[in-house]
Amino acid sequence: MNIDVVTIFPDYLAPLNLSLVGKARQEGVVDIAVHDLREWTTDRHRTVDDTPIGGGAGMVMKPDVWALALDDLVDPATPQENRDTVIVIPTPSGRTFTQALAHELALASHLVFACGRYEGIDARVAEHYRGQGVRVEELSIGDYVLNGGEVASMVMIEAIARLVPGVVGNPESLVEESHGAAGLLEYPVYTRPPQWRDTSVPEILLSGHHAKIARWRRDQALQKTAVKRPDMIALLDVSALDRHDRMVLEEHGWTVTSDGKLVYSPAAVTE
Numbered sequence: 001m002n003i004d005v006v007t008i009f010p011d012y013l014a015p016l017n018l019s020l021v022g023k024a025r026q027e028g029v030v031d032i033a034v035h036d037l038r039e040w041t042t043d044r045h046r047t048v049d050d051t052p053i054g055g056g057a058g059m060v061m062k063p064d065v066w067a068l069a070l071d072d073l074v075d076p077a078t079p080q081e082n083r084d085t086v087i088v089i090p091t092p093s094g095r096t097f098t099q100a101l102a103h104e105l106a107l108a109s110h111l112v113f114a115c116g117r118y119e120g121i122d123a124r125v126a127e128h129y130r131g132q133g134v135r136v137e138e139l140s141i142g143d144y145v146l147n148g149g150e151v152a153s154m155v156m157i158e159a160i161a162r163l164v165p166g167v168v169g170n171p172e173s174l175v176e177e178s179h180g181a182a183g184l185l186e187y188p189v190y191t192r193p194p195q196w197r198d199t200s201v202p203e204i205l206l207s208g209h210h211a212k213i214a215r216w217r218r219d220q221a222l223q224k225t226a227v228k229r230p231d232m233i234a235l236l237d238v239s240a241l242d243r244h245d246r247m248v249l250e251e252h253g254w255t256v257t258s259d260g261k262l263v264y265s266p267a268a269v270t271e
Contacts, residue, residue, distance in 0.1 A: 001029075001030050001031070001106070001108070001109060001110070001111070001161070001164050002031045002033075002109065002110045002111070003030065003031065003032045003033070003110075003111045003112075003113070003157060003161070004032075004033050004034075004035060004073050004110075004111070004112045004113070005032065005033070005034045005035065005112075005113045005115065005153055005157075006035045006037050006066075006069050006070075006073070006112070006113065006114050006115060007034065007035070007036070007037060007115040007148075007149070007150055007153075008036065008037050008038060008048055008115075008117060009115075009148070009150060010034045010035070010036050012148075012150040012151075013034045013150060013153075013154065015154060016032055016034070016154060016157065020161075020162060020167055020168060020169075021157065021158055021161050021162070021167070024161060024164070024166065024167040027166075029164060029165075029166040029167055030161050030164055030167060032157070032161075035069065035073075037065060037066070037069055039069075040065050040066075040068040040069040040072070041065055042065075042068075047062070047065075048061055048062060048065050048117075049061050049062060049117070049118050050062055052119060056119075057119075058118050058119035059118040059119060060118060060119050060120065060121075060122055061116055061117060061118060061120065061121045061122060062122060063121075063122035063124050063125050063128075066114065066121055066122070066125045067125065067128065070087065070112065070114070070125070070129065073112050074087060074112055074129065074134055084108055084109040084110060085108070085109075085110040085111070085112060085134060085135070086105060086108045086110070086111050086112070086134075086135045086136075086137055087112045087114060087126075087129055087134055087135070087136045087137070088105075088111055088112065088113045088114070088137050088139060088153070088156065089113075089114045089116065089121060089125075089126060089136065089137070089138045089139070089149070090113070090114075090115065090116070090138075090139060090140070090141070090149035090152035090153055090156070091116065091120060091138050091139070091140060091149070092140050092143070092144070092145050092146075093138065093140065094137070094138035094139040094140040095137075095138070095139060095140065096139075096140055096141075096142075097139045097140065097141050097152075097155075097156055097159070099159070101137075101139070102156070102159040102160050102163060103163055105137075105156075105160050106160050106161075106163035106164055111157075111160070113149070113153040113156070113157065114149070115148055115149035115150045115153055116148060116149045117147070117148040117149070126138060139152075139156065140152075141155050141156065182221070182240075183232055183235060183236055183237075184221040184222060184224075184225045184232065184236075185221060185224045185225045185228060185229060185232070186221060186224075187216075187217040187218070187220035187221045187224065188220055188224075190202075190205065194206060202216070204216045215244070218244075218245070219244075219248050222245060222248045222249060222252075223248060223251075223252065226248075226249060226252035226253075226254065227252065230264060233249065233254055233262060233264075234262055234264070236262060238256055238260050238261065238262060239260070241256075249262070251269070252269060253265050253266055253267075253269040
């Protein structure tokens with residue numbers, strides 16, 4: 001996978017040299033290049049922003065400068081059916097970045113992150129490249145505002161890159177983690193010592209009975225998700241739930257309707 005990041009603060013992306021992503025870069029599993037947007041400016045002041053048309057506070061990043069940068073990194077002349085590049089623009093007004101979207105973007109061969117600053121990037125930039133047949137994703141990592149797109153880009157790059165084969169040492173750890181393929185939060189995890197500060201790990205985990213441990217972990221994941229993220233329960237594939245799964249969910253007020261949908265009813269919660 002090739003990842004390009006365009007920013008006016010290249011040093012902000014230095015943490016991408018650390019940990020698993022940094023190791024993947026060193027080994028050539030993921031190629032991440034960080035570019036200074038000002039390299040594409042054409043005036044002696046290296047201007048990247050201007051006042052908003054129509055008035056208002058703040059400054060807006062100029063479309064002409066961004067176009068020069070993106071034209072160098074994304075070739076719109078490539079036939080659409082042969083193009084596998086996604087432009088990602090972090091913005092609080094974008095759709096929410098999720099684990100499912102991370103999996104989807106991990107399949108792309110080339111990602112270009114456009115890190116906006118100030119009041120953001122001129123809206124015509126996204127419109128232009130969509131019009132050229134380039135996939136453009138305006139994404140948010142949460143309902144809050146940051147000073148720029150660099151932090152959000154690093155969050156998304158780490159979430160995506162760790163899904164690329166060869167980045168995480170043990171691929172099995174990706175299967176059972178939080179927000180995994182099962183659509184559930186991760187069950188509680190423990191390590192040695194089994195007894196710590198008058199608290200013991202659940203006895204079932206010491207039993208050595210793998211099937212019972214797997215069932216306990218599944219139950220814990222269902223319960224945890226039902227309590228903390230009921231929105232995720234509503235999205236579960238009912239056909240993938242066994243009878244025990246349904247019993248656990250019923251204890252937390254979730255029932256399966258005759259047309260195969262999960263519906264929450266507070267009155268059905270088991271005390």
